[in-house]
Amino acid sequence: MPARDSGAQLNRRTxxxxxxxxxxHHRLTLLRGFTQLGQHPLATFMTVAVIGIALALPAxxxxxxxxxxxxxAGWQGTARLSLFLKTSVSDAAVQQLAExxxxxxxxxxxxxxxxxQSLADFxxxxxxxxxxxxxGNNPLPAVLVIQPTPEASTPAAARALAxxxxxxxxxxxxxxxxxxxxxxQAILALLHRGVLSVAxxxxxxxxxxxxxxxxxxxxxxxxEIEVSKLLGATDRFIRRPFLYHGAWYGVTGGVLxxxxxxxxxxxxxxPVGRLASLYSxxxxxxxxxxxxxxxxxxxxxxLGWLGSWLAVARHLRAIEPT
Amino acid sequence: xxxxSEVSKRYHGGNEALANVSFSVEHGEMVFLTGPSGAGKSTLxxxxxxxxxxxxxxxxxNGQNLAGIRRRRIPHYRRQVGVVFQDHKLLHDRPVxxxxxxxxxxxxxxxxxxxxxxxxxxxxxxxxxxxxxxxVQLSTGEQQRVGIARAVISRPPILIADEPxxxxxxxxxxxxxxxxxxxNQVGITVLVASHDHNLIRRLGERFIxxxxxxxxxxxxxxxxxxxx
Ligand SMILES: Nc1ncnc2c1ncn2[C@@H]1O[C@H](COP(=O)(O)OP(=O)(O)OP(=O)(O)O)[C@@H](O)[C@H]1O
Ligand SMILES: [Mg+2]
Numbered sequence: 001m002p003a004r005d006s007g008a009q010l011n012r013r014t015x016x017x018x019x020x021x022x023x024x025h026h027r028l029t030l031l032r033g034f035t036q037l038g039q040h041p042l043a044t045f046m047t048v049a050v051i052g053i054a055l056a057l058p059a060x061x062x063x064x065x066x067x068x069x070x071x072x073a074g075w076q077g078t079a080r081l082s083l084f085l086k087t088s089v090s091d092a093a094v095q096q097l098a099e100x101x102x103x104x105x106x107x108x109x110x111x112x113x114x115x116x117q118s119l120a121d122f123x124x125x126x127x128x129x130x131x132x133x134x135x136g137n138n139p140l141p142a143v144l145v146i147q148p149t150p151e152a153s154t155p156a157a158a159r160a161l162a163x164x165x166x167x168x169x170x171x172x173x174x175x176x177x178x179x180x181x182x183x184x185q186a187i188l189a190l191l192h193r194g195v196l197s198v199a200x201x202x203x204x205x206x207x208x209x210x211x212x213x214x215x216x217x218x219x220x221x222x223x224e225i226e227v228s229k230l231l232g233a234t235d236r237f238i239r240r241p242f243l244y245h246g247a248w249y250g251v252t253g254g255v256l257x258x259x260x261x262x263x264x265x266x267x268x269x270x271p272v273g274r275l276a277s278l279y280s281x282x283x284x285x286x287x288x289x290x291x292x293x294x295x296x297x298x299x300x301x302x303l304g305w306l307g308s309w310l311a312v313a314r315h316l317r318a319i320e321p322t
Numbered sequence: 323x324x325x326x327s328e329v330s331k332r333y334h335g336g337n338e339a340l341a342n343v344s345f346s347v348e349h350g351e352m353v354f355l356t357g358p359s360g361a362g363k364s365t366l367x368x369x370x371x372x373x374x375x376x377x378x379x380x381x382x383x384n385g386q387n388l389a390g391i392r393r394r395r396i397p398h399y400r401r402q403v404g405v406v407f408q409d410h411k412l413l414h415d416r417p418v419x420x421x422x423x424x425x426x427x428x429x430x431x432x433x434x435x436x437x438x439x440x441x442x443x444x445x446x447x448x449x450x451x452x453x454x455x456x457x458v459q460l461s462t463g464e465q466q467r468v469g470i471a472r473a474v475i476s477r478p479p480i481l482i483a484d485e486p487x488x489x490x491x492x493x494x495x496x497x498x499x500x501x502x503x504x505x506n507q508v509g510i511t512v513l514v515a516s517h518d519h520n521l522i523r524r525l526g527e528r529f530i531x532x533x534x535x536x537x538x539x540x541x542x543x544x545x546x547x548x549x550x
Contacts, residue, residue: 021432227411230371231472232401233428321373 026240033244037252044249047213051253051300054206056260058199059288059296063261065192067285072184079158079181083144083165084173087115094142097170101144106152106161111145118143141172155182203303206253210246210307218242218315226321239312243305250304254297261288261296323349323480323511324370329379331365331535339365341535343379347513349479352506354522355515357532363515366532367484370513371405372396384479401429404473404510406483410465412457418444418468419453425476443471447501463494467501474505481505483514487521499525 037044083101085094091114102110113121118140152161158176166174218225228238265287272285288296324347331340340362347353355363368374369381372388381388384402391399412421422440431439444450447467449460457465466486473481483502487495499514499521506512516522522529531538 017432018430021430024433025427025430223411224413227413228424228428229397230373230400230405230411231425231428232397232399232476234397237397237428321371 029241030244033241033248036245037248043213047209047249048252048256050209051206051249051304052256052260054202054209055253055257055296055300056264058195058202059257059292060261060264061195061198062192063265063285063288063292065188065195069185069188069192070286072181072188079148079153079155080177081146081148081158081162081165082175082177083146083168083171084175085142085144085170086172087139087141089142089170091115091142093170094144097168098144101146101165104161104164106148106157107146108149109147111147113143113145115140115142203299206250206300206303207307207310210249210304211311213249214242214246214308214311215315217245218311218319222319225316225319229319230321235316238316242308242312242316246304246306246308246311247301248304250300250302250307251297252300253304254300257300258288258293258296323347323351323384324513325380325382326366327380327382329369329376329381331362331369331374332377338535340369340376340532343532343535343537345530345537347511349511350506350509352503352512352527353514354525354527354529355513355532356517356519356522356529357538358517360534361532362535363517363532364484365535367405367482367513367515370480370482371403372399397428401425401476402478402480404476404478404481406466406469406473406481406486408485408488410457410469412465412468412472414457417454417456418449418460421457421468422471422475425472429476431476439475440471443475444468446474446504447471462489463498466490466494466498470498470501470505474510478510480511480513483512485515485517487516487518492521495521496524503527 037048085097089097094112094114098110098112101107115138119138122140146161146165148158148161152158162174162176165171225238265285269285276284326346327344329340329343330338332338343362343366355366357363365374369376369388370383372391375389383399386399388399413424419440422443423436426436426439440453441450444453447470449464449467449471452460452464452468457468460468466489470483470486473483481502486502487498490498495518499516502512502514503525
């Protein structure tokens, strides 16, 4: 038989007991939220798939852009200068100039490509064999390819080096190979920006998807919500399972996104490896990393939570017992 | 315990469902609320459960003026008032145990206390053996008793019921009403809406009559137990 001492009973409960009951309920709600994912497998799968894809696209793109950035940062150290000499400079003078340049403080090494060699290379690569032989004399200049020392490889130092060589009378033109690298890096920075903007849009999409899924669920559990309110449930109590459910969608979508990125990288690993070997480089794609995976899961949780928050804020208040 | 002073309720675009109703129910009393269909019985109970607000007048329950209870405080107020519905309002996807335990979960009762209290409440209504059953596996009368167990498990000082025997045969109706009497005997103030005059006479409790939103004066309702 229920006793009359409800008020006293309530007060006699210690804070610790209440806290434990509260935490227990949180745990229970959290677990129930997970089991609920399995109650409508197809609907759950579709929601999770959409979230997973929406998260995987920007995550994968960011991984690629970051790989490219890492690669191009590595190239920075190998910025090279090409000195195109005047065609009037004799072979002996070319060798002499090479010695002179090699003695320069900022220079690590000098490679001489004589005019004949340039021509041979060009003929071999272009297939314009006959046309060139028609010209009679070699139109191509000798080239000194200069590898600056690491200290002289910074953009500013390399530029200073280029200017001092351009002043030499034998030199026709100096080309800095960092120019294209800088452009590449600018393009990569732009791409990075672009991927981030797309990521923001997709994040909004995830919030809306979760919001809509939770809205349907609130509708399905209308009776339960009404009864709970009549029995004295606070808004927080009623909100909680939906928020947890949204977070579960988010984290599951995050895991799926992780798997999708892994699959994508595995598929690209082969071609990238072949490409790298063509450039006799040991480059291999790096993945999301621990930070990346954590970011993915946390954004999943946050976006799922946010989506259900929006749904709950909009729709729970409207459900009142009648 | 419950005090209505000149309470009126007019629904949006509707007639007055309650007009100038005043009465009081003492602590530990059991009172029936009767009247023909449309008299305003459900409306009166909804005002008590803060499902509706009065258009005019003052309601005081357990020392609290209901007009002073803001939306945020409504849940805490509702925990003091157990409600039994004609259609039970059980959650059909959960077993009897979970249904009865719901008010305890809602008010944050320590979970190790829950099984014992659910057991006690189910024993009270004679359904301890149905703990694991789903509501659909129970008869209407049994569902109603589960609803009553749920209404009293958190030991509310007040219990209200709207047509709790509406779907039951006379014998079951009597049993359910008798159950309310037993709850009343342990100190719960009980207010039950019903239009089953025979049953109410048989139970011999005080009753309040409504007709078209007005309180019927006791001398006209033709019963010595009646009062306002
Ligand atoms: N939500 C509402 N909106 C408008 N009018 C309403 C609403 N609820 C009830 N009414 C009206 O208020 C009056 C009283 O209704 P109420 O449900 O309180 O009667 P009752 O005594 O419970 O009747 P019954 O025995 O049929 O359940 C009726 O005229 C009804 O039409
Ligand atoms: Mg009614």
